[in-house]
Every structure is written in C-alpha cells, then in structure tokens.
Amino acid sequence: MQEIDSPGRFYLGRDYDLAAGAVGATPLLYQTENLTTHAVCVGMTGSGKTGLCISLLEEAALAGIPAIAIDPKGDLGNLLLAFPDLLPSDFQPWVDPSVASRKGITVEELAQQAAELWKSGLAKWNEDGARIQRFTDTVDRAIYTPGSSAGLPLTVLKSFAAPPQAVLDDADALNDRIQGAASGLLALLGVTADPVTSREHILLSNVLGQAWREGRSLDLAGLIHELQQPPFKRVGVVDLDSFFPAKDRLEFGMRLNNLLASPSFASWLEGESLDVQGLLYTKENKPRLSIISIAHLTDAERMFFVTILLNEVIAWMRSQPGTGSLRAILYMDEVFGFFPPTANPPAKRPMLTLLKQARAYGLGCVLATQNPVDLDYKGLSNAGTWFLGRLQTERDKARVIEGLEGASAEAGATFNRKAMEATLAALDSRVFLMNNVHASGPKVFQTRWALSYLAGPLTRSQISTLMAARKTSAMQSAATSQAPGSSSPSREPVGSTPAQQRRAPESTSAKSRPVLSAEVTQRFWPLDESVKPAGGERLTYRPGLFAVGRLHFIRASDGIDVWRDFAALQPVHGDMPQPTWETAQVMGERSTLLDEPEPSAAFSDLPGDMAVERNYRRWDDDLKNHVYQSQRLTLWECVEFDARSQPDESAEAFRQRLLPEVIKRVEQEVDEAESAANETRWWLFGFMSQAIVRGAEIILVRIFGGRSRKQLVTQSLWTQMSKDRQKHAAAKSHLREKQRDLDRLTKLTAPPVDPLDADAEPLHELKLTKIEVPPRKGDIEVQPVSLVWLPWWIGDDGAARTAY
Template sequence: MKEIYEKMGLFYLGKDAEDDSLTLNKSKHLTTHAIIIGMTGSGKTGLGIDLIEEAAIDNIPVLVIDPKGDMGNLCLAFPEMKPEDFKPWIDESTAQAKGMSVDELAEKTAKMWKEGIESFHQDLDRVKRYAEVDKTIYTPGSTAGVSVNILGSFEAPGEEVVDDVDLFASLINSSVSSILSLIGIDADPVSSKEHLLISNIFYYFWSKGQSLSLEELIGYITNPPFEKIGVMPLKTFYPQKERLELAMKFNNVLSSVGFSTWISGEPLDIGKMLYDKNGKAKIAIFSIAHLSDNERMFFVTLLLNRFISWMRRQRGSSSLKAMLYMDEIFGYFPPSKNPPSKEPMLLLLKQARAFGIGVVLSTQNPVDIDYKGLSNIGTWFVGKLQTKQDIEKVVDSLSDGEDKKEVAEKIANLKGRHFYLKNVHEDDVREFYTRWVLSYLKGPMTKDDIRRLMKDKKTEVQETPAVTKTSDSDGGMKPIVSKKIKEYFNDTNINSDDPFYPYIYANAKVRFYNQKRGIDFEEEFDYKLELYEGMNTIDWEEAVEERPTNLSRKYKSSAKFAKLPEIVENATSLKEFERKLKDYLYHNKKIELFACKKLKMESKLGESEEDFRAKVDGVLKDKKEAEIEKIEKKYKTKFERLQDKLQRLEIKLEKEKSDVSSKTTDTLLDIGMGILGALFGRKSSAVTKGASALKKGGRIVKEKRDVEAVEMQIEEVKEDIKNLKEELEAEIEKIEEKYDPSNYEIESVSIKPRRSDVSVEDIALLWEK
C-alpha cells in the first residue's frame, strides 16, 4: 500500500488519533502554505522533519532556515540501522545517566528506531530512498559547515523582477535595510539618508543588470555614479564627509577578522543548492544559530530576497515544486514591527503559490506572527499550547462549529506529537499523531557536529593567486610608456605607502545574435590582467573579471610604482593585447541554452541547466498530476459505491447479530481507506466508524446463514477494495514511467558570437594599490 501513496502526491504525516487510519495530505495543498504551532515539547521539530522527508522522497527540493540548530538532524538517516551508525551521535553523559555504555545505548537506539519506523508501515527501503537525497548544511559566517559567499556579490535580480516595479522596489528596500542592519543602523526607507543613498546605488546598477560586491558598494558610497538624489544635488543631500563616514563603517566590517568567512565558499545560487545537474532534488539547510541577531536578520533577509529572485524565474505550476521551511519564525515576521525580513516573507506568502512554491513556518507563539501572513496560510498544524493569548489566536480556525471553550481545553491538553490539522481544502478538522521520522533525532547540532557531518562535502575554495611583486618591493619612479597607451590609476588604500602594481584593464562587449530564437543580446565584460616582471606572453585566460570602482587619470607625485614587464614598457600601443582579447572572447564566450525536444521546451536566455531541469521536472509533475486527477474522477464513483455498500452491509450485520461486534476489516482496508479518502475527500465520519466496526467483527464465525451471507458479501467488498487499489496502482505505475524525467533528454545548444560582434570598448594600463 505504501507504493500507492508514494506515487500520488501524498505526504504521509502520521495516524488519525481516533481510529489509527493513515493521515495523508496532498502535497499540492502546501502551495497555499502551512504553519506549525506548538509549545516546547509539542513535537514541532518532528512534524517539520516529517514534511521535509516526504518532500525529499517525492523529489521536491527544500530550503531550510534553521535558527535553533535542530534541522541538521535531517542528515542522520541510516538505512541499515546499524548500532555503529548511531554510536558517533550518542552522548556519553546520556549513556551514563541511563546506566549504560555508549555501545549499549547505540544498540538500543538502533533497535528502537527500526521498530519505530516499522510500526508506522514504513520499511528500511524508504529510509534508504530518503538517505540518498543530497543534503548540505550551510553555515554563513562560519567554516563549521559548507561556507557560503554571502557578501561577495549582491546579485542583480532578473528581468522578471526588474520589470515588476513594486517587487523591484520591495527587493531593494529590504536588501538595503538588511545591509544597514549589519552596521547597526535601523533605517526608515523614506527618511533615512543612508537608506536613500544606497537604494539609489542599487537601483542604478541593478536596473542595468549589474551585480555589486561590498567593495564596489563602499567605493560608490564615497563616489556615487549620479549627481542628484531626487531633485537635490548629491553634495547638498549627503555631503562627501558624511558619505565617507558611512563608507568607513562598512569598511570596518570588510576589514574585520571574521569577514573572510562571509566571502568564501559556494556562491548563494538557489537553483544549484536545490537541484543537482540531473534535476534531482536536494535539501539545503542554512544553520544560523551561531550568528548574532543583526547577522541573522541580515542573512535571512538576503536569503529570502535571493529566493524570491529565483522563484520569479520559474514556470507557474499547480503542483508543489519546492518548499521553504523556517524552523522558528519568531522575530522575523512580527505583527507590530517591520524588520527587514518581514517584507520579503509577506511577499513570498502572497506570490509563491503561483509558482508551485510552498512556505512552511514553525513557531511557539502564534501571537508573534503578522496577521496578514496568517491570512495567506491554508494549512494549520496546531499542537499543545498553554498561554491564553496563543490559544485564542488559533481557536477560531479550529472550532468548526464546536464550543470554543471545549476546543481551547483540548488544545491545552494535547499529548506530545499530537496535532490538530486544519486544511482549507478539506471540510473537517482532525487530530492526528505524527509518524516516526526516518532521520535520527539526536538534538541540536553543535558546530563540531556540523563539522563532522560536512567534512566530505566542503568544497575547496580556490585561492586567488598572489600578486607577483617585483624585486623592488619599495617601488620606484613611474615607468615611462608610449603616449598611445592610456593609463588609469586606482588607489584603494590612500593612506598606504605601498607601490602601485600594473595590470591591463579592458572593457569589452560581445553581441550574441540568433534570429531563429529571437535572441539579440549584448554582454559586457571587465577584465584585469596582472602584469609581472619577466612576463613575455599575453594570456587572457589568466585575467580576472573585475570592474574597478574608482578609476582616475591622475596620481600623487609622491606615489611609488612597481616595475613593468618589457612586453608593455617597450610597446608603442596595446593593440596586441586588444587583438588577443578579441580572439579570446570569440573562441571562449558563448550562450548556452538547454532544450528538451520531447517536450518542445527550450531554456530562456541566462537560465542555468539546474533551473531548466527544474522547469522540465515541474512540467512533468503537472502533466502527471493532471492524469492522476483523471484517475481520481474515474475511480471516485467506484469508491463511493463501495463505501455506501459497506455501510449498508454493516447496518445489516449489526441488525442480524447485534450482540456480536464486527471485526472483519483488517489493516489493509484501514490503509486503503486512508489513501482513497485522502484522494477523494472524506465522505463522513460514518465511513470511518463503519470500517472500525467491521474490523472488530469479521473473524467471528457466524452460525446463522443470513449472517454468513452478509459476511461473505463483506468479504467480497473487501476484495473489491483490494482490486480497486491494485488497478489504481497499476495505472499510476504507467503514469510514473511515462513522466519519469530520465525519459526526457536535455540537450545543450550553444550560440557563439560572430567576430564582427566582438568589440573592445576600452583598454588601458591600470596602476592599482
């Protein structure tokens, strides 16, 4: 029976508290978002992990924001349930407190976990399927897990965002607010000079599709690329001296000892973090328990904004395509304040559904969540609550005609792992208890725990080659070069006595044109090629893509300069450098598109392979879900007919033998009813009661012929339900095979520039220190 709900877009969450039938929830219902509410010890973390495990098994990627450190447990899945798998995660003091050795407790834990999983109709094969899903713990601002390059670049959003005026403004506002929070400034977007200045800088570059690094931002704060803010001259609105003070605050962040951990590691590329190159879903866990409050707010806001930018590039979908889970929303989405994270979170709750993205939030205190956000949430999981305020916040949505005092009392007395489930797509409110998680729950992850888990996953950060300094370390007079060679000076360290070092700087444009695909796109490149003593060849592959922020044609007379290689000092011009650069761009630059001919789909300009595969996967999921909807209609009438027949037979059996309880329906029928009920909706509580009554009476041998006849009919109905299930399974098997992504080949299509479409706009000798 497990094979059915695994294939029908259903999440297995646990068992009904009344009759132990399976609690199943359609995954597509989570596109209207969900919230898990419950006090400490209610089982919120376990339910959250259940949801994430179900998504991963169904090839739905999940981005997890983990402020407390609990969600790293998602990485502890042991398919073979060996004691030695559990042993490294058993705390010695815990074992001693139980009067056991670590080995004994590991053996006991492994046995308990295996039995717990199997008690909920799960097997080790299911654990294996989940364990095979790629999981990464990212630790921004720390090297404990996989580092993330957060401040290396404030990536420009795509055209989809820029063209949406309100969204673009929202993205800039929250980004700037989060950046200013790094230096302790709580800025108002309308009245704060700091906010307005940096907002205008972001608008200037992002509207052109240009990303910004923190170094570039600091440079543009002191030297903005515009003369006015609004109608006021820049020097009146924000004098140079004040701008320099603001730049210095950011420079202090840049120069701090711990800053290197914010600019090293993997780029914050949401698509690559959620999908591998084969389109397989991944779980990306962002552990932020080690950060300060300001750093957490900065990172969460930046991450949400980056997630929105990725989301807006996705194709619309009615099925669940990806999930964002936040383990504790307190402080990030309050009702009365406006922290930087609030605006992007509200935007996600309003817009994500259209893209097949589900947001799941968890909290101990529902009163600390903005009511506008709660109004956009369709599924509520409510566990035990104790404070009057918290209970009053949720009681209205759960009462469903019942006495509110009685409902409030039930909420206050719920057992651990028990939750009320209210889904706007269903008519009833039901109590269930969560299934046993597939992951081992050891408790909060320490930095050492994360370091052990991620040891093999950490990517080696490529170090930038050191500048090859000349033997004259103190520098000397400026070398004389041909008048035909343009020179720029970029003094990034004004108070330093270091010499200027030489580079060739070039700005080039490459046009990509393809009439058939309607592509006419020009890309701009900025390169710095290091010059060193003894250099005798020109190789632009050694250049770095970098745009200097403060180019000047002047320098101080007291400045010192490193030596130039003869290849430049003796040159009459930089024509050879220019020619080599054009050749390099012509041979190496191309636009790569991706195509799936079977679906007649082709990627958009700038769309990554991971994003395109995700789009293909979304189309396949939508097609699969559409065909499953047809199957639902096909089987619904049959299912209801069997329900009615079963109820009539139950009544008849009770009349014929009222003193004998019915126990004919076995576990298979319970599970089958749970699955079909989840698909077609619960008809009435009488069905559940009928199934429960039959379960109690089916094995008692009846002597009377009329009772035997009814029992025989009941057996026939059971057989019909079983056959219905097998037919359904067979049809779904065909659909699964039909829409398996492995049957849909992704091809690469390259568009190269013409030689005439490669131009070097500017090339100069750059002196930089």
C-alpha cells in the same frame, strides 16, 4: 506499494482519538498541492513540532520535491542522520555520552538502545530501513553555514547581483528587492533604519536601484565606492552633498569597510555564492534538501542573511513558469523575530511577498514557531494549512485562534471557534490539530516516527563532521581544476623593460579598491588595447597623481607671450616620492580619463598619504613649484638669417621650415644682385662709349691745333667711368657672394652622401641659438590634483609591465 507511499501525498501520521487518547489505524495523508497555499506549524517545546516538520521534509524528499530549510536552532541537521541499516555503530557517534553516564551504561550500550528504539518505532508506523534508503537515495542533503566553515560555506557578500529581468520588469518586485537588500545590510551594521526617514537607507536604496536598473552587479567593495561617489548628483530634489555630505558618506562607507575588513567577518566572504537554483537542484538535476544553519550567527547577521535569502528566493520564483503543483518548499524553523505582528524588520516584507504570491509558482512556504504571540497572523491569513500542537498559555491559544479565523475567512471556509478551543486544550505531545482550508474540517492526528535520528540540535563540530567528506571532495575538485595543464602556464611578460620586470612583486594583501572620501577625486587611465596580457597576468591598478593646468611664458624684450596647457602624471608604487612630483611626466596634451575601472581588475595598496583629502590641496602647490622650476618654453633663433622658431617647434622642425624660406629670400637677393650688376655694366658701357668719342675728338684737336672744351669733359667721363667700373666690380662681387649662398643652401636640401652618417646631415649647418623662457610664476594655473589609477599587467611572479 503501501498506502503511506501514495503518489502526491505526504504521510505525516495517523488519526488520533482525543477522547480515548488512542492512535487510530488510518494514515494521515496530506495532499502535496495543498502546501502551495503554505503552512504554519505552532507548538511549545516538547509538543513534537520539530519531529512533525522533519517528517514533512522527509516526505517531500521521498516525493522528489526539493527544499530549502532555514535552521535557526540546529535541529534540522538531524535530517542527515538517516541510517538505512539501523546499526548501533551508525547511532554511536550521535548519542549523548552524558545520557549514558546518567544511566550508568556505556556509550555503545546507549547506541544499541537507540538503534533498537528506532527500529521498533519505525515498525509501528509501517516504516523500515528500505524507506530510509529511498529517502537518502532520492535527494542530495547538505548543511550550509553562512559566515562559518563548519558546514559548507555560503556567502552573500561577494556580489549584490542585479536581479533577473523578470524582477527588473516588475516595479513593485524590484522596489521590494531594493528595500530588502538595503534593510538587511543596515541591520547587519546594527542600524535600525526606516526606509522613508533614514538617509542611510535612502542613499543605499538609490545606489542599489540605479546599479540594478543599469544591469550592474555590485560586490561589497563596489557598493562602498558608489556610496562615496554615487552615480547621481541629486536625491529627490535635494543636492547630494546637502542631503548626505561627503564626510558623512565616508563615515558610512568606513563602517561597511570595517565590517568587510574584520577578521571575524572573513568567513562571510568564503564559499559558494548564494544561488537558489543550486540549493534546490544539483548540476545533474537531482533534487536537494539544503539545510541552512544560522544558529551560530548573531541576531543582526541572521536578519541580514534571511532577508537576502528570501529576496533571492523571490527572484528565482519569478523566473519560473506558473504551476498548480508543488515545485519546491521553503521552510523556516523558529520564525520568531522575523515576522512580528507590529514591527517591520527587513525580513518581513519579502516573507509577506512569498506568502501572497508564491502559490502561483508552486512554491510552498512552511513557517514554524513556539511563540504564537510573536507572529503576524494577519499576514499568515494567506496560509491554508495550520498544524497546531500543545500550547503553553491561554494567550498563545487566543492568538492562534485569531490566526485560524483569518485564514478561514480568507479561504471562505467555516470556522467553529468553541470546538477549536476545546480541541487545542486537549492536545498532548506529538498530537496535532491540522486545520486545512482545502479539507472538509479539522483533523487530529499523531505524528509518525521520523526516518532521521532526532539527536537534538547539532553543534558546529558535529556539522563539520557531517560535511567533512563533502568539503574534501569540493577541495579535490578545485585542486584538479587548478592542476598543471588545466590553465595557461606562466611565462615572462612580453614587451616590458628589464626594469619593469624586476620591480618588487605586487602586494597580494589589497586586491579590492580602497575606500576613500568622496572629496578625493578618482579617475582611471584608459587601457592600451594594443598591450595584450601574457599567460597568468592579471590587470591591476596602481595609484598615481594627475593634474592639468596652464603655463604663461612671457618676455617682452623678445616679443614672447605664450599660454600653454599641460598635464602632469606622477606614478606611485610603494612610498610617495620626495619631492612629490620629482619624477612626474609633464605632457603637453591632456589625456581623457575614465570614471570607472575595468571589470574584475585588482588594486594595489594605496599609500596612507593618498587617502587624506587635504594632502591633495598641498600637492597642488607642490606641482606649481615643480613646473615653475622644470618647465621652459624653448625657442630657436637663426642669427645668420634673422629668423626665430614658433613656440614648441623643435630645432629640426624649425630648420626644415626655415630652409625653403631662406632659399627663396636668397634667390630674390641673387636676382637683385644680378640686376644691379647688369645695370652697372650698361652704365659702364655707356660711359666708355662717350669716353672713346671724346678721346677721338681730343686727338683731332691736337693734330690740327688748339685747345677744346671737350677735353675737359672727356677727363670727367674717364673719372666717372672709373667709378662705374668700381661699382660694377662691387655688384659682380655681391652677385657671386649671393650665388655662393644660394648654392650652399641648395646643397642643404640634397640627401647626405651616406644616409647612415648622422653627422653628415647638411641641414645642421644652419646654426641655431637656443632661447629658454621660464613660466611666469604668478600666472601658473593648476586644477585640483586627483588620484589616478594606472593599469598594469602583473604576472604570477610579481613581474609588472604597463598596460597604458
């Protein structure tokens, strides 16, 4: 093994004699564990800063140490231009044709020159194609392009995921994460927001904070909705609507929604979700060199992405066990603007956190810039290693000296200001001063030859060429996972009616929840757990209108005075029905609605009218008119037995309830009639006995002569007896009539001869009269109409069936 490949050391170059202007023979081998205290690389254009940093990343790769490299200029893509065979054909696609034209040679000849230059350059530094081969074999290299499909797409907008438990348990770390995410998102909107005074920042921070503390992750659509209708009613001690009125929250949410809906922003929603562990290691645990190119982004987009990425790195870092060894590298080229001395852009806070805390977790941060005056050197006092190249102005040198002094004081090392100033003034191209607080003193060295071909900043088309095979492989893998047999086959929905199955296919244009004003109340109909999805069906919410109220039915002449609750549901699919409540379901019971949708559910398109808050007030009045015209209190009356049903009692229920009461009443009447018949019979028997005695007396009187007064009395008895006979006959007739009624009613309780013959139901012989009472219009009460989302199962073919 050569000395340059010593374990635990990075081969960065050779010692350099400033006085003689000559390169020495002693390799500069940098201890890898020294990088856990971080490094800063400063040098003007042409100083060789990019070559040094690329060499450092190459050495880390050779040592099996993964790295995430943030590339604002496009230079770091050169790390994929490593050609172990050093053939001209390898270099030809990457040489500049304009250079060949200026030199008056062909592109092939220029490629030949580049191959020879690289071969001889590597040889002078004891390197060769075999070392390049080990570099390419050891790490997986990839270029990511967030917000673009040139490289591997990478999105941070699919989910503002809740941080790991280690961060949730650390109040300071969680607060930093919340502040960074809020600041980054607002920067993306072009809003310069102070965390203390900006109401947008405060609201956004509170929404994110509450969701994350509850363990909930939010995608951008979910975040927009929680901004409209936050899960809290107060901000500090101030009422939410006083602090940030609903109208202003709608405008704020619409700005985010416009960003989400912008065609130019669509690429931000594509690609892999940001996963630091995945950027550092493959699934097979092979170390990775993940280059994240942000050269194509605007300043606001860069700030947003870098802020989110740094926060994700912090979250990953806190989930790792502590170590004194170098576990991974986070490199950022051209850090200008992200770590200024006075301002506090969103990325600065997480970067400071990393510089202060990453050492304990074995994460080394390397920051590079050609603008020394734009760095916060007080913050960089945490950096233990400084690589200083040629500087342009005295002001740059003064700021670098200031930073070196701070770093040395922080580490307790001595610092010779005059010697350092003299050394900096003498530096040439590719010559650097390394000030390492872990070493005995500063060292001057010349950077080694890079293993990778330094073609300069790569264009998006060049990045696309480099990543074409990788993207094709990813697409083939995705296609394989979706091939026939890899998922459940689609089939006809079960349990749906033909009408439901033939509905128009569900729109695929609106799958996320629409953004609405917080003044539009939204609720969610509970899912019927008994209705299971068939293969390929997806839960989708369709809109509807829902309201509850009370109706007053009164009719003094019939003694009716009833209040009744109701709930009205009007499903909406496509255009709004006209009139609005024409096909509404009016129910007697109020359903318990939910405040949140089912996770991962999609949403159908919302008619434009339903997005306007003032329309809901109009629909209140429309509902009053609808229930006045359509609702009636129905009563049933049995004239034969002088009985009336209870409110909302059905005819059958009334009959069932009425029959035992009527039977009992007729039984009492039969008993009374029987008593009356018995009583008239005994009276009749009494009079008949008296009449017989008197009749005998009259006969005796006639035989023996004379006229008796008793004869007159007897005539009167016969007259009374005749009357009692008539009464008795009437009583017996009345008893027979009541007995017939009782027999008929008793038969009504018996089952029909043929149970399948509905017309044979004897109970229907109780004739009922229907009474309908309209509600009093002036007493109708309707609570505010709300937007209700109704769950449906939607198949791949667009067939739909209710899930409620």
